[in-house]
Each structure stands twice: as C-alpha cells, then as structure tokens.
Amino acid sequence: MIPIRDTISTRNYPVVNNTLIGINVVVFLLQMMQGAELDRFIYIYGLVPARYSVEQIAAYFTPGQQLFSLLSFMFLHGGFVHLIGNMWFLYIFGDNIEDRLGHLRYIGFYLLCGLASGVSHLLLNLNSNIPTIGASGAIAGVMGAYFILHPRSKILTLIPIIIIPWLLEIPAFFFIGFWFVLQFINAAASHGDVGGIAWWA
Template sequence: MVIPVHDVNPVRRTPWVTYALLAANVVVFLLTPGMAGSLTGESSLAQLCHLQAFLDHWAAVPRELIHHRMPPLVPTGEVGVGPQGPGCVVGPPSYDKSPELSVLTAMFLHGGWMHLLGNMLFLWIFGNNIEDRMGHLRFLLFYAVCGIAAAYAFALLDAGSGAPLIGASGAIAGVLGAYLVLYPKARVWVLVPFLVFLPLRLPAWIVLGLWFVLQAVYSSGAGVSDAGTVAYAAHVAGFVVGLLIALPLRPGTPPPPEPRGILFGRRARPGW
C-alpha cells in the first residue's frame, strides 16, 4: 500500500470548505469522550462506557437506518455490576435520535488518532482540487451525498448490525473517485514501503486505482463498522458515487500542469 503525501496539482482558489471540514473533524475528535487521550491506549471502564453511549447516540447504526427506529435498550454511559462483574449499563433511551441526521454526525466521528489522521491526510491532498473544480457549496453538497450514500450502502449489506458506523471515509472515498475521473494524470508524491519508505511520483490513476482495488478486495470479505475495524464496503460505495457524480464535469476540466523539478533525486526531463 502506498502512502500519498502531496499532489502536483495547484488550485485557483482557497479551499475554504476543505479547511473547514478538516478543522471540524479535529475539533469533534478532541471533544469525543476519551479520544483525545487514546494515543496512550489507556482507558478506564467508565471512559469506555461513556464513549459507547456517545457513539450510540451520534453514530449511524445500520439496523436503525434500515428499520428507522431505535432499539428499546441503549448504553447509558454508566457503569454497573452484574453477575459477571462490572460492565456498561443499558436502559431505555433518554433521547430522540433521527437515523437520517446520524449519518451526517457520524461523518465527523473517528475511532482513534490513526483513523482520524489517515482520513484527514487524504482529504488534505485531494479535497482542494475537487472543491476548486466544483465550487465551495457544490463541493460541500457533494461531500455530504457521498458520505450518506456510503453509509446507507453499508447498512443495506449489514442490516442487522448494531455496531456504530463512524468516520469520514465514505465521503472522502467519493472525493478520491472524483479525483480519479477529473485528474487521472496528475502526479502524486507517495511513500512506498520497501525496506525503507521510497518516495515516488506516480500518476493519480495508479495511486487511486490501487486504493480502490484494495478496498474492493477487502470488502468481498466480512466488513464490519465499529471503531476497531474498517467498513470497506462503504469506501467502495462512496468512491463509485463520487466517480459517477464527477463524470459530467470531466469534459470542462483543465488538465493538471506537467510536473517539473527533482524526480528520484535527479532533475526530471521535460515532458515527464
């Protein structure tokens, strides 16, 4: 798997929506119970119960999306002692939850620092060009549509799951699909793990095409959605939706500039 670090594709306008999405995701993560200190991996039972209740309230849950109703018992965030020892208490919900709105709130929740940073890296690299091509408001709508489509696609494949579906991955996958359609020849600097991390400059169609193939292969197995696993099917759905939405914009999209400068430690030839 290659790790993208930068694309050679300048923008014409400041990507304010991309910046706002990056900031919002970071702020929500820091406000999520127990997540700011998750880097150490140390969490008490009380923190885990509080986090479980928080996610159940604000995350998208597949069976709630499909059946459009909440379960009779949900985590309360409290710790209790049962026959098998201490554990998280469940009880009737004390709040009303809209499954449709939970799809949007879930897009700003993440299960840990690596989950957050990985998503934000891809949004930082590829989001600005898609916003530049679509415009601010249309890009925001596009981002939301891709995220919603990804969540519902996953819910349809796992309709009985009560595990929370969180993360911006589905929406960002849509950004990647659009980038592949609009800028397939744009060069992307990546790090390739081979004994050490080798820097290479590759066409976007190779980088994003490889990413999509891997997601599709992984999604053919058992994909689940809680914080410790990855909802690969949501990635595939978001990518395809983003690709299809961007197709009509392709004819009027100017090509990215031809890269110049240093390549693999030497001067690149014109036309590379």
Template structure:
C-alpha cells in the first residue's frame, strides 16, 4: 500500500518543504562521495548522527539537528522524501513557512528523544528524516483528516485505491507501534519508536494549529 499523492492541492508554494528536501539531497550526495571508504562513512554517521550512549559523557548538541538530514541509503532517502513531498506541502499551508520549519525541526528532536526512551544505551547512530516526517504526518492527520490518499496496492495485479487519510495514517501509526515492540524483541535497524514519537508530537501540534485556525 504505497501512497502516490493526496487529494488536497497546496494553496501556496511549499518553499520550506522544497528547501528541506533539497538539503537532504545535498547531504546525501556528499555521503555518496564517502561510500568508497567505509571508515570515513561510519565516522560521518557517528559524528553527525545521534548516538544515545554519548549522552552519558558528552551531549552531542549538533547531532540533535544534523541527524535528521542524514540517510543510510537510496531506499531510506527516497522513501522519506516521497512521504515529505506528499504530506509536507499541506501542513506548511496550514502553519505558514516559518512555523512549519520550527515544527519540522522540533518534531525531529521530539522523535529522537522518544527513541532514546526505548534505547538509552544504544551505541548506534540514529540518522534519517523519518522522525520529523512522522510529525508532519501526525499534523496532517489532524488538519486534513477529510483528505484521501491515492495509493498503489499490490494484490495479484497492482491497482489504485483512494484511502481516507484518517484511516491510512492511523493504520500507519499502529504499524509503527507494533513494529517497535517486535524490534525490541528481535532487534532491527529501523527506529520505529522515533516514528511513533514524531507522529504523537505532530498530532498534538496539529490540534493546537486547528484550534487557532477555526476557533478564532
């Protein structure tokens, strides 16, 4: 069930969303120059990704921000930026450019700390925009619950289906929780709790934005 686009066009040019996407691409292009040297690439991830266990001896303040612009491979960055493209423009419409930027950054940081709650001693760097993008998706659920997500579904043959955004995003959130619990048992390389934390943050901020938009 892969999302292709939503049914609500953006009213303004999503400048900040484009800048975030472009910045992620630029950083990934730099990463590609390091792929020939595994030691250099690992050092890049370790220095600019967020390593939870570092907090106990030297809090990596810079990594609070840099971790959300680093990706571990082609599938990682393409998947993340595709979701940001679909959901980010409308949320930027609702919040305005500057507030959307602040929301995106704080959402990524909230998602990071939610991940740390479940992985406080992890020696592995957390990288990726998915925590911040999950916050965008949570806000989208609250602000545009009436939207529909046109998705590609594979069942014998691929076909398109319009899924109500409230159903699509709620099921996505539940899957992050279930996958997070499964990962706690088996261990995976995906930060599902960061996804869940970001989504919760987005829902909370989304309700606040909706209240200001429609009650005043």
C-alpha cells in the first residue's frame, strides 16, 4: 500500500519537515560520493552497538564521535529505495504533526523518536558489529503521533493488484496499524538487522 495523500489540511508551511527531508537527501548524496570509503563512512556515522559495549572497539572512538552517531545514524540510508520510502512517508504524515506541535517541538519530537529507536536497538543487540542506519525509528514516531492525533483521517492509498492500480481512501487508524504490523514482522524476521538497517522503532 502506497499513501498518496491524507485528508487533513495544514495551516502552516512545514519548514522543519521539508528541511529534514532535504537534509536526508543531501546526506544520501554525500554517501554516494564516498566510493570505496562508503563502508568506513557508514561505520563511523552509523550506530554500531559494539562500539558502546565492547571496550576494545570503543577505544577507537572519541566520546564526541560516540554521541554524534546517536544522531547521525538516522540521516543515513541503505539505498535509494530505503531513502525514497522513508522520505515519502515523512512527507505525507510529518507536515500534520509539525502543524499540531509547532516547529520547535516537532524537531525535538522527531529527534527523540529517532534516538529512542537507536537506543532500543543498541540494547537489544549489544554485541552487534553491524552498523544500523535509517530514519525508520523517527518516522515510526511520526506515524504513531498521527495515529493518536488524527485517527479519523482518511489516507488516499494506491493498492497495486496485479497490473491494475486501485485508489482507495483508507481510515488512518487502519493504514497506520497495518504499517506498524509490517514493521514488527520485518523486525522479527530479521532479528533486528537487515543489511545494517534498523527496523526496530
């Protein structure tokens, strides 16, 4: 199911939401410029649980680098499809949350959700040496907020059935509930790691 738009209009321009999307795109372009150094780039700026739990690995990183990774990992992505999927959901749902919370509270909420997802992943995979990247945790927080604040909204959704695309208005509570179920299924199937991408939110 691909969301096309929701039925909730916004009163204010979503400057923070659009800026977040822009930052994610710019960081992805920086990733693509790394060439042979991409793996090292991901390891430094991604969230690697073993960097915090294994003393021999932690010794290679400064406290500043360790703290910064808790923020930077959520702006990295595992590929073009990963980026587009996350940014599209942020575009559809994030503007309404920013409209309700205000610009400053929204950026704080977004970053805290991303941080919470990273810390929870870290605690569940303490000795993992696989870099965890992606905005999925922060966006899950945005989706959860939308579920609470706009449960009666409708989501115009593209449902491709074989070769015939169907457009249906689906209640937000059903669409988002289904989305969360898929996230947990993916997380359970992958045991937390999918090619270095965090599924746990």
